[in-house]
Amino acid sequence: MSKQINNNESFLKRLVGNQLFIPLIALILLAVINLINDPGFFKITLGTNNAGYPVFSGYLITILDYGSELGILAIGMTLVTAASGGQDISVGATIAIAGSAMLRILCGGTSRPTEIQAPIIVAFLVACVVGMLCGAFNGILVAVFKIQPMIATLILFTAGRSIAAWINNNELPIVPDPKFAYFGGFIPGIPIPTTVFIVIACIIVIALVLKFTNLGLYTQAVGINENSSRLNGINPTFIKFLTFVILGLCVAVAALIKVSRLSTINYSVIAKDIEMDAILAVALGGNALSGGKFNMWASILGAYVIQFLTTTLYKFNVSSDALAAYKAVVVILLVVFSAPKVREQMGQLGKKLGSSKKGVA
């Protein structure tokens, strides 16, 4: 606090240096573009859904709603990235596995049950166990066998959707209970999407964990230097393993939302390509993909930036064939600007500008 006197130069430097800077700038930029194009973008209206309950609608609600899965995955992916210096590319496939297990419990192996065969909470817990088992499988390969994370998770990436189809005998069960749709939709009477509450709950949990346990510290220590952390009494194998299991739990929660949205599953396309978006969220948050220090909130913000971008592109009605190209251009810009090297130079530039201003004065 003693440095507060030291004028706006250090403030600027601190701002640029902050990891939240890039995702925030991206968010503001997207918001401004949309504001100029159509101020109605930010309008939120209160309407009713087909069941007659009040719901908020508007682009912002859509972004908050559909960005949820990505936000939750970003939590686990950040930890995995920090500890192992690699990424898990199997999250999309394991969402299919966890979701399939959930439907198997709910529908009891038949495709068209008249009522659910087990309470939703039981199905969700089973999905959590399945998700964590998949995470543990990846974790053991990475932590114990020292296989590169991307190679280790390639196994489930390839096999996951087949396993998911096998769990339900390639049937596409439909959950008959309307209560199940609450998780990916709205709870009657509450106009805010349930997914928003789920994300908030996840954020609170991870915030508490990071505050009251040494998970964050140990994860960074292992990511920065595995040997020295071992010498300091941390078990790097266990920490790496643990981060994958936590990601597995995040996957199960994301699977709940995904499956709940339509009360059914399509093994081959559910959560398709979501692993790339999750990794991108981590990168956008300014976290080094080679591990080490991380900022959880920047990653989560990065996830919503991606969803903001997707929704914006849909709004601008970019033609189908060009959609991916537009996204790629924006992604390249964002990633380049959030690269530590570029940020360092930008920081220096800011410093120079500040000092030259002072010289002129």
Add this chain to the structure above:
Amino acid sequence: MKRKLLSIVMASAMTLSLVACGGSSTNTATETASTEEKTEAPAAEEKTEEPAAEEKTEEPAAEDTTASSGKLIKVGIINNDPNESGYRTANDADLKARFTEENGYDASFAYSLKNDEQIAAAQTFIQDEVDYLLLSAADTAGWDSVLKDAQDAGIKVILFDRTIDADESLYEASIVSDMAKEGQTAVDWLAGQNLEQVNVIHLQGVMGSAAQQGRSGALNDKVAAEDNWNIVTQQTAEWNAENAQQIVQSVIDAGTKFNVIYAENDDMAKGAVAALDKANISHGVGKDVIVMGFDCNKWALEELLAQNWNYDGQCNPFQSSYIDEIIKTLESGGTLSEKTIIMDEKGFDAETITQEDVDNYGI
């Protein structure tokens, strides 16, 4: 040391359980949608009858072998993995139900999503001296030599579902779907609704797939030709319900008016309907928005029956009756009038669909 041992045991247990899991569903590649896999019918339909006539000379030889194997016609069927998609599952079940001993067939099946494995299976069938080889090729290329072997051995080849890049003289017939016709049937149906304004949300499949091209083409032509037809938004949802939901949500958020959803498969129509439900927009027979889908999944036809959707176009997986007919014709010494046979594909209207249709045509 103990811990290491334990972890190795745990890891191998995981691996083993994975292997066990994978066992029953080998080669189930991550297919996007049932129809994406399908190949387009060749445009050229003017076929000469010569090759079929030539084959006639080999008839006696074929009959000899059928006689020796107890009057059963021996067929070898090479198909893609039935786990690939709902379409394929229905296709396989249909073939299995048709080529039974009661119907006078001795059928063997081989499945693979890989071309080389399929070719190996074809060679085995040739050695087994089957009378007919039925083939749904995984890949269009590489079939020339093995089909020539089959021809030399007097085995007749019938292609179903997919065409191949081989000389036409190498096979008797090819039974395929015409995706462009499916699209045309759907667009004609929509035109028949006599709407004053047709404002369409067009949800496309994976760009470049045969099903996408065929089904998009008809709609694009119509929109270009008619003044009162507009495309509100045209996006690829890549056969994916969640993407479709977001695209439709985006149109609703923008406040743009629309009255038709033209989704190129059932999944995307389902996603679109989820977005409509959220925004309290009524859909179905006599409601604000017309919902159209493709593929005739059973659950989709049930939506039609409940009048929540309006139209569903068929992508016919039931080729066995056509194949059966062709074999009967050839066995009785007849000739085929056409080499490429395009299957009848229905379009179901929610107002006329019956429970019977759902049971018969749902896949």
